[in-house]
Amino acid sequence: MDKRKIILDCDPGHDDAVAIMMAAVHPSLDLRAVTVVAGNQTLEKTSINALNVCQALDIDVPVYAGCGRPMIREKMTAADIHGATGLDGPVFAPLTRKLEEKHAVQFLIDELMASDGDITVVTTGPMTNLGMAMRMEPKIIGKIKEVVFMGGAYTNGNVTPAAEFNIIADADAAYVVFTSGVKLTMCGLDITRKVLCYPQIVERMEKIGNRASKLFADLMGHFCKSQKEVFGWEGGPLHDPTTIAYLIDPSVLTVKHVHGEVDIRSTESYGRTNCDMFGYQKKEPNMYVAENVDAEKFWDIVESCLKMYS
Ligand code: RIB
Numbered sequence: 447m448d449k450r451k452i453i454l455d456c457d458p459g460h461d462d463a464v465a466i467m468m469a470a471v472h473p474s475l476d477l478r479a480v481t482v483v484a485g486n487q488t489l490e491k492t493s494i495n496a497l498n499v500c501q502a503l504d505i506d507v508p509v510y511a512g513c514g515r516p517m518i519r520e521k522m523t524a525a526d527i528h529g530a531t532g533l534d535g536p537v538f539a540p541l542t543r544k545l546e547e548k549h550a551v552q553f554l555i556d557e558l559m560a561s562d563g564d565i566t567v568v569t570t571g572p573m574t575n576l577g578m579a580m581r582m583e584p585k586i587i588g589k590i591k592e593v594v595f596m597g598g599a600y601t602n603g604n605v606t607p608a609a610e611f612n613i614i615a616d617a618d619a620a621y622v623v624f625t626s627g628v629k630l631t632m633c634g635l636d637i638t639r640k641v642l643c644y645p646q647i648v649e650r651m652e653k654i655g656n657r658a659s660k661l662f663a664d665l666m667g668h669f670c671k672s673q674k675e676v677f678g679w680e681g682g683p684l685h686d687p688t689t690i691a692y693l694i695d696p697s698v699l700t701v702k703h704v705h706g707e708v709d710i711r712s713t714e715s716y717g718r719t720n721c722d723m724f725g726y727q728k729k730e731p732n733m734y735v736a737e738n739v740d741a742e743k744f745w746d747i748v749e750s751c752l753k754m755y756s
């Protein structure tokens with residue numbers, strides 16, 4: 447079976463960390479690189495977090511640091527959820543793994559331009575790196591097989607009533623990507639809020655009894671606690687891994703081909719993803735938007751990935 451080549455652009459972040467763990471180990475995926483962006487925490491911290499996850503599980507994948515702030519607006523972080531380090535909870539061994547020298551934006555351009563057009567770009571943080579790469583070298587657009595992203599919502603946001611974090615954190619970058627013509631699949635809050643990592647899920651994964659399941663449990667220990675403090679939920683929505691689960695088994699999501707836009711003009715609704723789920727506007731569909739998730743299948747996929755680690 448041909449492996450699907452992917453580049454994972456992320457802002458670790460507890461759920462990003464689980465996405466890295468899954469993408470690195472599943473036999474159907476060829477994780478070419480992890481590129482890092484500022485988002486949940488500063489670029490310095492998200493870079494360290496990505497390196498720590500890769501080092502802890504012997505994930506032999508290059509890590510590239512990218513943009514430390516959004517294209518235009520001021521930087522925002524999500525320390526209330528992910529903590530001062532951006533990955534509060536786990537205790538890692540002293541970090542020896544190093545970042546690649548090349549900037550992530552340049553890496554995206556070089557890797558995509560050298561490819562046969564068979565690379566899927568997965569973004570699970572603000573889209574700054576990808577947006578900048580598209581602006582610097584528009585030819586990469588024709589070289590991207592698909593962009594699968596965690597972000598947005600056709601219902602309510604999680605930063606404002608209108609907007610979800612990854613999009614509002616750099617709505618201008620999202621606008622560049624959304625209007626590029628690249629094939630887009632959106633895993634928004636509408637479905638990620640249906641995969642809440644309840645204590646019984648953490649117990650189920652911890653029982654696997656390997657270093658990946660231990661790391662998962664340590665990550666979720668903090669992530670779920672902060673989600674309860676902020677949102678009052680018993681379990682934290684495991685947002686980012688929905689993108690990887692979809693690539694592993696597309697049947698885990700139900701998607702609808704619709705026209706979607708990001709609002710970069712208004713004030714109260716800045717950063718909202720306006721997905722025309724009923725086709726009112728009669729505009730050309732430009733993205734596949736997830737409208738449902740098979741939660742049982744999702745957790746089975748997560749569990750199967752964690753079990754693949756020694
Ligand atoms: O809104 C959820 C998204 O924002 C997730 O990707 C989380 O990691 C944060 O980046």
Ligand code: CA
Pocket residue numbers: 456457458459461462485486570571686
């Ligand atoms: Ca993220």
